[in-house]
Amino acid sequence: MKPVSISQIDEYIAQVQKTSLIPGVSLAIIKNGKIIHRKNYGYANIENDIPVSDITIFRLYSLTKPIVATGVFQLIEKGKLSLEDPVSKYIPDLPASWNTVQIKNLLTQSSGLPDIVKYEKLDEKEAAEKVFADPINFKQGEKFEYNQTNFWLLERVVETVTKQNIQMYITENQFDGAASKNTVLFSTDSRDIIQNRATPYFNYATGSLQMALPYNGNYLNSCNGLNITMNQFIAWDAKFRTKKIISNASKAKMWEVFPYTKEKSEFTSGWDQRIVNGHISYGFSGGRITAYRIFPKDDLSIIFLANGLGGIFNVENTINQIAYLLDNDIIDYKVAAYETLLKTSKSNITDLKSTFVKLKNDPKYKDVDFEESLNVIGYILLNQDKKTNEAITVFQLNAEQHPKSFNAFDSLGEAYEINKDFEKAISNYTQARELNNDEGYRAHINAKLKELNAARTSLKK
Known part of the structure; x- marks a missing residue:
């Protein structure tokens, strides 16, 4: 590993922001348990010239999923759940054709269930009725097919087992506790007024960068609803790496690549596995603008949070390039x-x-x-x-x-x-x-x- 050039990283982030028209970024790099780079770039709110700061809250979008998956493995570790459990054990009102789906199928996106996201503008009862009537796409375990139904059901399972809502459960067991002023927030509606939350900006509707307020039903909190600061994410990473959230054995189980029967996919229980020039990493991204990746053998974690984009951008490639700037052997x-x-x-x-x-x-x-x-x-x-x-x-x-x-x-x-x-x-x-x-x-x-x-x-x- 070569000496870290912080200026190179800053120059690279500036280039990415300019090329992809990204309003604001918060970046953290943790190596051997120490923060070697932590910086905020650009604006949390453009129209009021509010810069990204340490108190800026970012919506994680689908980056919520690995944190929720970790919460599921906490329950497995305590003997309150099993990967082999049928989902119907905890949710009795499922269609009969869904009764063979197991917890592991939800975590690994191998359930074959239809996607509830088609009905996200409906309330939960109406959305459930519609998705329950849709046909199964394939037999459980055959292949990877990303959808929101899986983590919607996981949320219901967790809440049934813990008798807590998902926000309370995740806060108490992975962050600072329900009584803390740093309680994490779940909100799938970007129109909600949350103090210090970065305003989202995208170009999808008009082709030009504009304020964008994507929203989903609040029953999809486990899919894409977590909102936290970079400082909270850094603290979570420290606890995750040091066995304060789950044991190494549970982590290893969570990171096992699932053996899909009809295709090959490097996906584990809620996490992508990515191998970069022999360096194994695990992580996920959300909304095309947030990403977390941990390289266990290199003891390296990279957290990238942004609040929008106005052009072509691949956040996973950005993580790889940052890793390369830190260590030229981690080259994609x-x-x-x-x-x-x-x-x-x-x-x-x-x-x-x-x-x-x-x-x-x-x-x-x-x-x-x-x-x-x-x-x-x-x-x-x-x-x-x-x-x-x-x-x-x-x-x-x-x-x-x-x-x-x-x-x-x-x-x-x-x-x-x-x-x-x-x-x-x-x-x-x-x-x-x-x-x-x-x-x-x-x-x-x-x-x-x-x-x-x-x-x-x-x-x-």
Whole structure:
């Protein structure tokens, strides 16, 4: 492990914020039980110029799940639950077809149950009636299929066993206790007024960054409802790593990869397992903007909390890059290639092809999906940086290197269309159409070509 360059980490976070239009970030890095970096960046609330601070509360979204899963294993450790228990043992009003589902199926997203999230705007009773009537998707244990029904049911199981609501149970058993002023909060409704909570900002509705107030039914608290400060998360990490929440044996059991019978997936009981150049890590992310990852053998924890984004962003890749900046042996070559190509595209586009060729010819990067990386970079330049010519250069390289990819030509056509080069837009959209046999896609491209031909004719007049 090389000496930690805090300035490099700060520069990287600044780059990520700028590239992905992320308003505010709180970052903590814990190594060998010590906080080696803890910093807040940007704004918790843009319109009132309120910076992210140590008292800023972040909604964790689905990052709630590993904490709830840990709570389930606390009950297992005390003999109050078993992974093999049928869920119907604790929730007697389930449909008969759900009676074979076990606790382990909920934790590992292997239940095959229909997703209650489709009905999240309904109250719990109405949502339950509808999801109970939906068909089972597959036999329990066959494969990983992420849905919110699993942790909705886990919440009901925990509350039945403990005779406490989920907030009280998690607070008393993993944080500072119900009487503490630092009691954690569960709220799946971002419209709720919670003092010091960061305002969420996203670009999903309009394409431009704006205040966004996602909400779910409060019965989905265990799915995505936990709201805490970074200081609370750091304290939780310390207790988790030092056996003050669950034992090492329970942790090892929780982190066993589930043996799905019809597919391979590196998922455990509520946690993703990720291996980065031989370094095993466990963690999860939420809302595309929060993530926690622990590398047990490296005694390294990384906590990244943000309050929104306005562009392309992969929070798991960001965690990997932070880990790499700390220790160059923890290198995700896919992320490394992407970061190298992105930096070259932004700083000196004329070097892009030579940089690409060097990476592609290096055996270390043999598993990199260069087509995806170039496509993402092209759209960052096109939509976020408004550098259309540079984006065209990236898309041209992608089409040249992947001549059988309809998507590469489609993206190049889009860039030319934005640049009002209708001749080249038509040519590349036509090539994309010829490479894709999907009737719906072809119909879409035909309509697009009709519009572009009309625009080209009008331009010539």
